[in-house]
Amino acid sequence: MEEVLKDIRFSYQPHLLKFRFDAGTSRGVLKDKTTFLISALSIQKPGMTGWGEAAPLPKLSIDDVADFEEVLSEICGKLSGSTIIGSEQAILEWAKSHISESYPSIRFAFETALLDLLHGGKKMIFDTPFYNSGQPLPINGLIWMGEKGFMLDQIDKKLAEGYSCIKMKIGAIDFGQECELLAYIRKQYSAQRVILRVDANGAFSPKEALDKLKILSEYDLHSIEQPIRQGQVKEMKSLCTTTLLPIALDEELIGIHDFKDKKKLLETIMPQYIILKPTLVGGIASSREWIALASAMEIGWWMTSALESNVGLNAIAQFTSTYDIVLPQGLGTGQLYHNNFDSPLRIERGEIKYGIGDWGI
Numbered sequence: 001m002e003e004v005l006k007d008i009r010f011s012y013q014p015h016l017l018k019f020r021f022d023a024g025t026s027r028g029v030l031k032d033k034t035t036f037l038i039s040a041l042s043i044q045k046p047g048m049t050g051w052g053e054a055a056p057l058p059k060l061s062i063d064d065v066a067d068f069e070e071v072l073s074e075i076c077g078k079l080s081g082s083t084i085i086g087s088e089q090a091i092l093e094w095a096k097s098h099i100s101e102s103y104p105s106i107r108f109a110f111e112t113a114l115l116d117l118l119h120g121g122k123k124m125i126f127d128t129p130f131y132n133s134g135q136p137l138p139i140n141g142l143i144w145m146g147e148k149g150f151m152l153d154q155i156d157k158k159l160a161e162g163y164s165c166i167k168m169k170i171g172a173i174d175f176g177q178e179c180e181l182l183a184y185i186r187k188q189y190s191a192q193r194v195i196l197r198v199d200a201n202g203a204f205s206p207k208e209a210l211d212k213l214k215i216l217s218e219y220d221l222h223s224i225e226q227p228i229r230q231g232q233v234k235e236m237k238s239l240c241t242t243t244l245l246p247i248a249l250d251e252e253l254i255g256i257h258d259f260k261d262k263k264k265l266l267e268t269i270m271p272q273y274i275i276l277k278p279t280l281v282g283g284i285a286s287s288r289e290w291i292a293l294a295s296a297m298e299i300g301w302w303m304t305s306a307l308e309s310n311v312g313l314n315a316i317a318q319f320t321s322t323y324d325i326v327l328p329q330g331l332g333t334g335q336l337y338h339n340n341f342d343s344p345l346r347i348e349r350g351e352i353k354y355g356i357g358d359w360g361i
């Protein structure tokens, strides 16, 4: 007989995450960031709590809206009392039909909290070797934007820590200086030793993009994320067709929900890669849809966290581990905050794993 989660109670609590440093992004400098933890309880699971995280990314998520907390509170109230069939598939379908696509981070949080509850409230979102036996996932080391010296320090640190894939944000300081930083890495490490990714966050104009991609391709880069701003489909398509440097779509995927629209976007642009951020693209089921479409078109992909706390990062890492992973993933954001929740997530030599340790929630 199928398990049923009866009379589920949802609630939320805000948490202000404080950055260890001024985090320069394409959308300005972040010092702190409010995130929302969602909890799910059911009389069927006495003493157990499922947790999820709704963490809209400032100025980027479609659900970064002024009344977010009110909406969240309303959804928790409205959906409390629900009864859901206790299977992974049923939970994902329920979240899709009960939480609007306009709130991708909330949908993701509910998916996660319910899957956690289903598995006994022990932070197991998916039953995989990542959770069960410490099987690691390869990740990229992220270099934050800033002055050249600050970026150089981070590069040295990541290389010393044993990362074999470095991702550098570009488009913030002078292009020549950014190329010098890439040359600095390449002087020490070949493309066989260190994979280099860059992320322009849409910084190039369509006019200059091709020339810049040509210059960047001289550094044996793995890929560039979002060389031009999203929404310029024709220009992006043309870049993907002509570039020597593989292109990964990131922001381009935000706000596209329908299966048909997803398919059309990929068929039109035919990017080399897509990047999936479950918080931004609408959670687990929606990310799965993107991955299935991409795989059928031989478009590569990797998963990336988007400044969530360890609660969200854990869910994304476990979700990632349901796939056969070869490419390094963007899952290294757990150490960003002074006051992140303690967790068993550990990063060692460029890999993330679920190690030993207690949760601070």
Ligand SMILES: [Mg+2]
Pocket: 199, 201, 225, 226, 250, 251
């Ligand atoms: Mg990006």
